[in-house]
Each structure stands twice: as structure tokens, then as C-alpha cells.
Amino acid sequence: MRRIETIASEISNLFNNLTKETLIENGGISASTLADKLGLSRSNVSADLNKLFRQGELVKVKSYPVCYIPVDSIKKLFNVSQLPTQEFSNIEELKDLSENKPQEKIKETHDPFEEIIGYDGSLKKPISQAKAAVFYPPHGLHMLLLGPTGSGKTYFANKIYQYAVYEHLLSADAPFKSFNCADYYQNPQLLLSQLFGYCKGVFTGADEDHKGLVEEADGGILLLDEVHRLTPEGQEMLFYLIDNGMFSRLGDNGTKRKANVLIICATTENPSSTMLDTFLRRIPMTIQIPSLKDRGMKEKVELIKYLMLQESKRVKKSFRVDMDVINALIHSVNYGNVGQLKSQIQLTCAQAFLNNLYNKTEIRIAIKDLPEEIRDDWLSSSQNIQRSKEISKYVDIVTVISPGVSQSDELDEYDDSNIYNLIEEKYNYLKKKGMKSDQIYKYVLNDLHLHVNKFISKNSVNYHLLKFIDPKVYDLTVQLKKIGEKELKVKFDRRFLYYVGMHIDSYYKRDKQESNVENINIEDVKNNFSSEYHVAQIFAEQINKKLNIDLPEMEIIYLTMLINSIEKFDDKKTVSVLVAAHGNSTATSMVAVSKELLGTAPIYSLDMPLNISPEELFDSLVEKIKTIDNGKGVLMLVDMGSLNMMENKLMKKTGIKLKTIPNVTTSIVLDTVRKINYMNLDLNGIYESVSKDFSDSYKLATSGKTKVILSICTTGEGTAKKIEQFLNDIIIHYSDDNVKVIRASALHLKDSVAKVDKNYQIIASVGTKDPKLNVPFVSLEELVSGHGEDELKRVLGVKVNSKRTNSNKMVISDICLDTLNKYLLYLNPTRIIKMLMDWIKELQIQMGKNFNNSTIVKLVVHTAFSFERCVSKNPIHYDDEVSKEVASFLPLLNQTINPMENKLDLHLDKDEKLFICEILNSV
Structure with a gap:
């Protein structure tokens, strides 16, 4: 039985005899609990x-931890034939399930924008802008969607409508109407009649009154596609509707009708060159939808998989898609759009369907199934190998797309571990197409590397699969591993057993049939990988001796290529770690805990009896360091005494780079392993990172004095008090220790610090001047930006993922007020700050961004001084050449700052505004 079948069976049995009340009381089952029950790893479960x-077999309860319940059990217990959703926020929501209760009572928790591919990538900004526009009081901001044909503007507009309903900004039955202005471009009167309606008899054929789309969209959204085709008269009628909420049908003599409509315009053209300025000014939110070619590789891959899933559902069969197909389709994206891509995928799937007509369960989609122009263009591309490497981060050599699954699932490791048939197919196909042998060879070798490295990067090889290999093959593979390590002077991990074992086993499965690839540059393989070829020959001798199999030359070549691919593991080898501690099992225990919690890593232990001599200790360390070094150096984590003093002597003796961290604890070991596994750091980087994280804890542990955080400030009294209040707020919320905040004057800093240091233990300092103490210092700028708060939490021993209140926003206001109080002569600082903060809120809405605190401070202070200079008639001049990027912010700045200029009766000149635009350009 496959693992997933075991899990499905177990979870079904667990809920088989439960009552409704017991289910609600106990909830579902978590992955961790089920993993413990079955003795499997949590990640696999x-x-x-x-x-x-x-696949629709389980319901997910998004509690903590996330739990699962069989769909069939819920239907049976609650007597319902259909579930309104497969996701519930908590187990209590199940109480609302009943055949007699409307589905609407189950709360919808799914943001429609999250269904869009790229919602957290290339479309993050457009979605943020759309959400801001929809929420803008009282009825939302009208929007203009810009983007090339096929970029998904209509789809995006639909998601805006769904989001407005989801957030209850529109009623569930609110209308969404769409109109393509280009359809009636040749007949302006008909275009306007479709939009605004008409009265009986206004033109030939108008036999009765007719509602227009504006009227039909009342209370909802109207999408005007290709809006640049709207006549000037139509634009004027539309902005009258926007301004007054009123419109007239064609032929209405003075009759005005009301409509509350959120208008979304879409165009492929530059709006400023095709539309009236008076109309554009009434559409304040412009949203740029990126073209397909401008989206990232991950999004392109996801889009192709999604479109193929739709085709898979149509034909009701699974697709097995070669990575080359995805590669070629992505290459075609460079001159196509989503609509064209969809057509190309439909053509490809249709051809594959024809080629697999008699296969009842699945369809194989290969290069030969691509439209000819895409296939030929891909074959001639010089970027294929590089693109394959990038694509391999998101798909395997073969990707399975099933019609019953909401997204494609990559092939299990075991199912296609024998990649050689794929390589043969690819080689023969490319050869028939006339590609040169050396180029084909590069493709084949690249695919093999990608196949191996794919699973290495996932760290997902299931070694229990080896039980499916003939025991003789397995035993032989273990011996071959030792031979390979000795001959090549490398260290293979257990993945070697998986790949080499499966290769030999797959030769059995092909009934010892030799691969049919012709002339795969055998001489090149021998010359380029002579050492690996020599080892492969030794392997062949051992295989012949143990299994009585005489491997043909092509299988030896494959073994050579495979060994070379496995050697690529060395490219990702990292710093080795040696935990050395006195005692019979101290070091071993710490290393065992780290491996149990964080998995495998290049970490080793050396236990040393207390009675060992310094000479014996030194010799043991030398031998161990030489054995474990991967060529990247060794980080020693030691406990005490002479171990901490041997670093230089050991480096001289071994010739290996070393770094030593003393006072080792299990926490330090865990932190080191985590950083080696997940951070790409060299020896110095690991050493500095671990040392920094634990240096403060040493200091805190060695002092009995009351801990303090110094608050050093040279700005006004308001800022100093607010910083003190802010620090106390952090301490109260995040520390159980008695930590005080003491203010120190920056003017007499040396004396102030000496006095505090004598009576207290200073654990950090904050403010405008660094006292140069051996503790973390957080500058005022870092505190304002938010990074400083994280540093202070770390000093207090808190994980920096807690959400904070917006108390640091109050610090911003006070810092700005202190500065303006000090330097403004004509303007009222309190009044100008309030106006500027309101202006900044408007800017953020228009730009669809949340400014960081540093940006807000810059904008407030700089703009306040700009108005001050305006009063004193002493403006500054913008002498640099105005870039297009900076100039592009002028219309937005003029629009948003104009109300404030009118209130103050002060109007900034263009040069002053350009300096403000520079700040906006840097956001």
C-alpha cells in the first residue's frame, strides 16, 4: 500500500465511529499527531x-495546529449532501452545517485575489492599489487598468468585483457589467445608447425605452474595456456621471437619472494621448497590469500548469508533461500574451491527445506535440539550458497534472527515478531535428544534473524505497559507494545508494536491454570525466562479479554521467562543525539532539574524558578535523579550558581554516545547524552570526546588576520622553525581567555612561549618539524605521515575529514636532504636521503603498521646510537634470498637495516639488 493510501485509510478509520458531538469536541487530527501514530515523518504526512x-477527500480546519477531517464523515454526521466549503476557520463553524440552513451562513474566508497567479509577486502592487481603491470612502475610487492585450485586465476587474463582495462593500447580488467600447467604435450614437440607454423614437428602430449599462450597473461595477475608443462626447457624459451621480438617456429632454456605479476603465493605449484630461482627472487610481513577458519565471510556470490543468479537466485524463515542453512554452512567452499562450497550450494538448488516443488513463506531452513554430524556435534558442536550470526550481523533469487536483503535483521520486528512457527519447528527437551532437550532449547531461539536484535541493529522497530493490543489488551498491569514495576522494551520502541502486535496478526492469541512444559522445564523456569513467569501469567489474551482468559500454557511460551528477553534491558542501566537550557523552548528546530536531548536517562530536592529557587532546582534534573538513573550513564549538586556546596551533598543524566559539550549549549547537542548513554563509559568516546572537546572553548571565537600556537624546524633550515611554512599552510587553530605562544626556555622555555603568548592567543603548559600549546600539533612525525595535526585542530574548502596535508612529510625530519646533519661524508646527500626515495618507492610497517610517519623516520635515521657504520667499533651486522617473511623480504630487496649498495660501514652485518627487521616487 502506498503511503498516501495508508494515511487516507488511517484517517478514515479514526473518524468512522464518532458522533457529531464528539467530533466537535475533539476536532480534527493534525499532521503531527497522525505522523506519530503511523511512525512517519511529519513533512511527508x-x-x-x-x-x-x-483532491476533495478531506476538510481543513484552519485552527492551530491545522487539522483535517474526512469529507464523507462530515456529510454522514451532519446529514448534508454538499459542503459549502472545504476550509473552516474553526471547528465551531461545523455546527452551522445542516440541509435546512442556507450555505451563506458559513463564513467565506478566501480572498479572491489570492486565486490570481502572482498575487504575492508581480501583481502584489496592482492588488494593493485595487484594494485601497475599493475601500476608499464613501463608494470607492474609479480605476484605470493599463496593460497590453492579453495581460488579464478583464480577469483582474472581475477579481476586484469579487473582492468588493467578499469584503461586503458590495451586496452579494450587486451587478457587474462589462462593455467593450471598440465593438461600437464606428457608430458613436449606438455606443452611447448602449452605455446610457435611449428613449423611444430617438432614432430609427428605437421602438421602446431602453436601459443602458450604467443603469443596469447601479449599485455595482461597470467595466469599460478599450475605453480609449469612447468618443469625447461619451467621456464628458461619463465624467458628469462621476461628478454628480446623474446621467440622461439619449433622447431624454432634461430628465436626470441617478446611478451609483464604480467605474473600472481598461485600455492598451497611452491614456494621456487618447483621452480628455478632464476625464482622466476623474479616474484617480491608475493600475498597471504587467505583461506576461514581464512576469517572473515562477509565475510563468504556474500559469502554464494552471492552463494545462484546465485542459486536463476537459479531457478527464492526467497529463505527464516533459520539462522541455514548459521550457519551450515559456520561450514563446517572450513574444506572446496570456491569450496566445492559452491557444498554444490548447493546440499542444490537442496534438498530445491525438498521439495518445488509446491510452485511457494519461497523456504524455512531449516536444513533438508542440506547435511547429514554437518547437523550431525553441530548438534554435541559445538560452534553453540556462532556462531549464531556472525552471527546474519549480517543476521536475516530468510533471504530473491530474484533472481531480486543484494544482499540479510533481512526480513522486520513485515513479520516474529511471530518467534514461526520457533522455533517450530526447536525444533521438533532437538528433532527427538535425541538432549537433555536442549540443545534444549538453542537453542530456544538463537534464541528468537537474534530475539529481532537484531531489537533493528538496532533501526528499525516501530511503525506505530501497526495500523494493533486489537485496543483492542493495548490498552491492553499498560496496560501490565505498569504492567510489576511495577512488574519487569524496564523501557520498546515502543518496548515492538511491541513485546508483535505482540505475542498476532499472537495468533489470528493462530486461538487460541496452539503451538505444546512438553515439552519445562517448569519447567526450571519457575525456571530460576520466576519473568518473574509471570508477564506472570498476563498478561494471563488480556488477559482473556479483550479479553476473556484463554491462554494455552505454550503461557504463550512463554510470559515469550519474557519478558526475552525484559529485555535484560537493558544490553545495558547507562548513563542517565539530562539537568538542569534556565528559563521556556531552558532545555526542548535543549533536544527537540537533540531528533529531533539524535533520542531517555536517556536524560531528568529540567527547573527551576529563583525565585526557593536552597532547592526546590535541592529536584527537587534529585527526578529527582532517576527517570532517569538506574544504570549507571547520567551526569548533567547545566547552572550556585549553580547547579554546588551540585554534592557531590546530590551523598550523592541519592547514585547515578554523574558528572557535567557547561555552557551547545545546542552543548554540541548534542555532549553528539551522544556519548551516538554511543560510548560504562561509566560515566567517557562520562564526560572526552565531557569536553575535549569543554574545549578549553571555553578558546577561554573568552579571547580578539590574539591567538597563540607556536612552540618549539630543533632540527636544518631547522626543526623549516619547522614546523612554516607547522603551518601557517594549519592556512591559516582552520581558519578564526587571529592566529599567535611564536617560543620559548626549552633551555629557562619557560621565553619564560611567555613572550608570558603575551601578547597573547596560544591555543596550538607544538614541542619537553611539556611546561606543560593547552592547547593541539602536540609532534613532533605526528605531523610527522599525528595525531597532526588533533588535531590542532580541536583546530581551524575544523572537522578532510578534506584531507591534503603531506606537512608533507616535514617535515619528514627536520627532518631527521637536525638529519643526526648533527651526520653523513662520508656520505653526502642530498645525502643519497634522496637515502633512493627512497628505501622506492620501499619497499612500494613490500610490498603493505603505511608506516606512523613515520615508514619512523625510516627507514631513522636508515639505514643512518647503512651505517655510515659500513664506520667506527663499526657495531652493533644482539644478540637476530632471529624470523621467522623478518627473512622473509631479502630476500625483500636484493633485494631492493642492488642497493643502489652498488651505495655507502658499503655493510651492516646481523646483521645490521636484525635491519632494525625488523622495517619492525612492520609495
Whole structure:
């Protein structure tokens, strides 16, 4: 039985005899609990539970931890034939399930924008702008969507409508009307009649009164596609509607009708060159939808998989898609759009369907199924190998797309571990197409590297699969591993057993049939990988001796290529770690804990009896360091005494780079392993990172004095008090220790610090001047930006993922007020700050961005001084050449700052505004 089937069976049995009350009381089952029950790894169980969820077999309860319940059990217990959703926020929501209760009572928790591919990538800004526009009081901001044909503007507009309903800004039955202005471009009168309606008899054929789309969209959204085709008269009628909420039908003599409509315009053209300025000014939110070619590789891959999933559902068969197909389709994106891509995928799937007509379960989609122009263009591309490497981060050599699954699932490791048939197909196809042998060879070798490295990067090889290999093959592979390590002077991990074992086993499965690839540059392989070829020959001798199999030359070549691919593991080898501690099992225990919690890592232990001599200790360290070094150096984590003093002597003796961290604890070991596994740091980087994280804890542990944070300030009294209040707020919320905040004057800093240091233990300092103490210092700028708060939490021993209140916004206001109080002569600082903060809020809405605190401070202070200079008639001049980027912000700045200029009766000149535009350009 496959693992996923075991999990499905177990979870079904667990809920088989439960009552409704027991289910609600106990909830579902988590991945961790189920993993413990079955003796499986949590990550594998979690992956399979999610797969069953996507297949519609499980319900997900998004509590903490996330739990799962069989759909059939819920239907049976609650007597319902259909579930309104497969996701529930908590177990209590199940109480609302009943055949007699409307589905609407189950709260919808899914943001429609999250369904869009790229919602957290290339479309993050457009979505943020759309949300801001929809929420803008009282009825939202009208929007203009810009983007090339096929970029998804209409789809995006639909999501805006769904989001407005989801957030209850529109009623569930609110209308969404769409109109393409280009359809009636040749007949302006008909175009306007479709939009605004007409009265009986206004033109030939108008036999009765007719509602227009504006009237039909009342209370909802109207999408005007290709809006640049709207006549000037139509634009004027539309902005009258926007201004007054009123319109007239064609032929209405003075009759005005009301309509509350949110208008979304869409165009492929430059709006400023095709539309009236008076109309554009009434559409304040402009949203740029990126073209397909401008979107990232991950999004392009996801889009292709999604479009193929739709085709898979149509034909009701699974697709097995070669990575080359995805590569070629992405290459075609460079001159196409989503609409064209969809057509190309439909053509490809149709051809593959024809080629697999008699296969009842699945369809294989290969290069030969692509439209000829795409296939030929891909074959001639010089970027294929590089693109393959990038694509391989998101798909495997073969990707399975199933019609019953909401997203494609990559192939299990075991199913296609024998990649050689794929390589043969690819080689023969490319050869028939006339590609040169050396180029084909590069493709084949690249695919093999990608196939191996794909699983290495996932760290997902399931070694229990080896039980499916003949025991003789397995035993032989273990011996071959030792031979390979000795001959090549490398260290292979257990993944070697998986790949080499499966290769030999797959030769059995092909009934010892030799690969049919012709002339795969055998001489090149021998010359380029002579050492690996020599080892492969030794392997062949051992295989012949142990299994009585005489491997043909092509299988030896494949073994050579495979060994070379496995050697690529060395490219990602990292710093080795040696935990050395006195005692019979101290070091071993710490290393065992780290491996249990964080998995495998290049970490080793050396236990040393207390009675060992310094000479014996030194010799043991030398031998161990030489054994474990991967060529990247060794980080020693030691406990005490002479171990901490041997670093230089050991480097001289071994010739290996070393760094030593003393006072080792299990926490330090865990932190080191985590950073080696997940951070790409060299020896110095690991050493500095771990040392920095734990240096403060040493100091805190060695002092009995009351801990303090110094607050040093040279700005006004208001800022100093606010910083003190802010620090106390952090301490109260995040520390159980008695930590005080003491203010120190920056003018007499040396004396102030000496006095505090004598009576207290200073654990950090904050403010406008660094006292140069051996503790973390947080500048005022860092505190304002938010980074400083994280540093202070770390000093207090808090994980920096807690959400904070907006108390630091109050610090901003006070810092700005202190500065303006000090330097403004004519303007009222309190009044100008309030106006500027309101202006900044408007800017953020228009730009669809949240400014960081540093930006807000810059904008407030600089703009206040600009108005001050305006009063004194002493403006500054913008002498640099105005860039297009900076100039592009002028219309937005003029629009948003004009109300403030009118209130103050002060109007900034263009040069002053350009300096403000520079700040906006840097956001």
C-alpha cells in the first residue's frame, strides 16, 4: 500500500465511529499527531494530507495546529449532501452545517485575489492599489487598468468585483457589467445608447425605452474595456456621471437619472494621448497590469500548469508533461500574451491527445506535440539550458497534472527515478531535428544534473524505497559507494545508494536491454570525466562479479554521467562543525539532539574524558578535523579550558581554516545547524552570526546588576520622553525581567555612561549618539524605521515575529514636532504636521503603498521646510537634470498637495516639488 493510501485509510478509520458531538469536541487530527501514530515523518504526512485535501477527500480546519477531517464523515454526521466549503476557520463553524440552513451562513474566508497567479509577486502592487481603491470612502475610487492585450485586465476587474463582495462593500447580488467600447467604435450614437440607454423614437428602430449599462450597473461595477475608443462626447457624459451621480438617456429632454456605479476603465493605449484630461482627472487610481513577458519565471510556470490543468479537466485524463515542453512554452512567452499562450497550450494538448488516443488513463506531452513554430524556435534558442536550470526550481523533469487536483503535483521520486528512457527519447528527437551532437550532449547531461539536484535541493529522497530493490543489488551498491569514495576522494551520502541502486535496478526492469541512444559522445564523456569513467569501469567489474551482468559500454557511460551528477553534491558542501566537550557523552548528546530536531548536517562530536592529557587532546582534534573538513573550513564549538586556546596551533598543524566559539550549549549547537542548513554563509559568516546572537546572553548571565537600556537624546524633550515611554512599552510587553530605562544626556555622555555603568548592567543603548559600549546600539533612525525595535526585542530574548502596535508612529510625530519646533519661524508646527500626515495618507492610497517610517519623516520635515521657504520667499533651486522617473511623480504630487496649498495660501514652485518627487521616487 502506498503511503498516501495508508494515511487516507488511517484517517478514515479514526473518524468512522464518532458522533457529531464528539467530533466537535475533539476536532480534527493534525499532521503531527497522525505522523506519530503511523511512525512517519511529519513533512511527508503533511504533504499527503494536503494532497488529499486538494483532491476533495478531506476538510481543513484552519485552527492551530491545522487539522483535517474526512469529507464523507462530515456529510454522514451532519446529514448534508454538499459542503459549502472545504476550509473552516474553526471547528465551531461545523455546527452551522445542516440541509435546512442556507450555505451563506458559513463564513467565506478566501480572498479572491489570492486565486490570481502572482498575487504575492508581480501583481502584489496592482492588488494593493485595487484594494485601497475599493475601500476608499464613501463608494470607492474609479480605476484605470493599463496593460497590453492579453495581460488579464478583464480577469483582474472581475477579481476586484469579487473582492468588493467578499469584503461586503458590495451586496452579494450587486451587478457587474462589462462593455467593450471598440465593438461600437464606428457608430458613436449606438455606443452611447448602449452605455446610457435611449428613449423611444430617438432614432430609427428605437421602438421602446431602453436601459443602458450604467443603469443596469447601479449599485455595482461597470467595466469599460478599450475605453480609449469612447468618443469625447461619451467621456464628458461619463465624467458628469462621476461628478454628480446623474446621467440622461439619449433622447431624454432634461430628465436626470441617478446611478451609483464604480467605474473600472481598461485600455492598451497611452491614456494621456487618447483621452480628455478632464476625464482622466476623474479616474484617480491608475493600475498597471504587467505583461506576461514581464512576469517572473515562477509565475510563468504556474500559469502554464494552471492552463494545462484546465485542459486536463476537459479531457478527464492526467497529463505527464516533459520539462522541455514548459521550457519551450515559456520561450514563446517572450513574444506572446496570456491569450496566445492559452491557444498554444490548447493546440499542444490537442496534438498530445491525438498521439495518445488509446491510452485511457494519461497523456504524455512531449516536444513533438508542440506547435511547429514554437518547437523550431525553441530548438534554435541559445538560452534553453540556462532556462531549464531556472525552471527546474519549480517543476521536475516530468510533471504530473491530474484533472481531480486543484494544482499540479510533481512526480513522486520513485515513479520516474529511471530518467534514461526520457533522455533517450530526447536525444533521438533532437538528433532527427538535425541538432549537433555536442549540443545534444549538453542537453542530456544538463537534464541528468537537474534530475539529481532537484531531489537533493528538496532533501526528499525516501530511503525506505530501497526495500523494493533486489537485496543483492542493495548490498552491492553499498560496496560501490565505498569504492567510489576511495577512488574519487569524496564523501557520498546515502543518496548515492538511491541513485546508483535505482540505475542498476532499472537495468533489470528493462530486461538487460541496452539503451538505444546512438553515439552519445562517448569519447567526450571519457575525456571530460576520466576519473568518473574509471570508477564506472570498476563498478561494471563488480556488477559482473556479483550479479553476473556484463554491462554494455552505454550503461557504463550512463554510470559515469550519474557519478558526475552525484559529485555535484560537493558544490553545495558547507562548513563542517565539530562539537568538542569534556565528559563521556556531552558532545555526542548535543549533536544527537540537533540531528533529531533539524535533520542531517555536517556536524560531528568529540567527547573527551576529563583525565585526557593536552597532547592526546590535541592529536584527537587534529585527526578529527582532517576527517570532517569538506574544504570549507571547520567551526569548533567547545566547552572550556585549553580547547579554546588551540585554534592557531590546530590551523598550523592541519592547514585547515578554523574558528572557535567557547561555552557551547545545546542552543548554540541548534542555532549553528539551522544556519548551516538554511543560510548560504562561509566560515566567517557562520562564526560572526552565531557569536553575535549569543554574545549578549553571555553578558546577561554573568552579571547580578539590574539591567538597563540607556536612552540618549539630543533632540527636544518631547522626543526623549516619547522614546523612554516607547522603551518601557517594549519592556512591559516582552520581558519578564526587571529592566529599567535611564536617560543620559548626549552633551555629557562619557560621565553619564560611567555613572550608570558603575551601578547597573547596560544591555543596550538607544538614541542619537553611539556611546561606543560593547552592547547593541539602536540609532534613532533605526528605531523610527522599525528595525531597532526588533533588535531590542532580541536583546530581551524575544523572537522578532510578534506584531507591534503603531506606537512608533507616535514617535515619528514627536520627532518631527521637536525638529519643526526648533527651526520653523513662520508656520505653526502642530498645525502643519497634522496637515502633512493627512497628505501622506492620501499619497499612500494613490500610490498603493505603505511608506516606512523613515520615508514619512523625510516627507514631513522636508515639505514643512518647503512651505517655510515659500513664506520667506527663499526657495531652493533644482539644478540637476530632471529624470523621467522623478518627473512622473509631479502630476500625483500636484493633485494631492493642492488642497493643502489652498488651505495655507502658499503655493510651492516646481523646483521645490521636484525635491519632494525625488523622495517619492525612492520609495
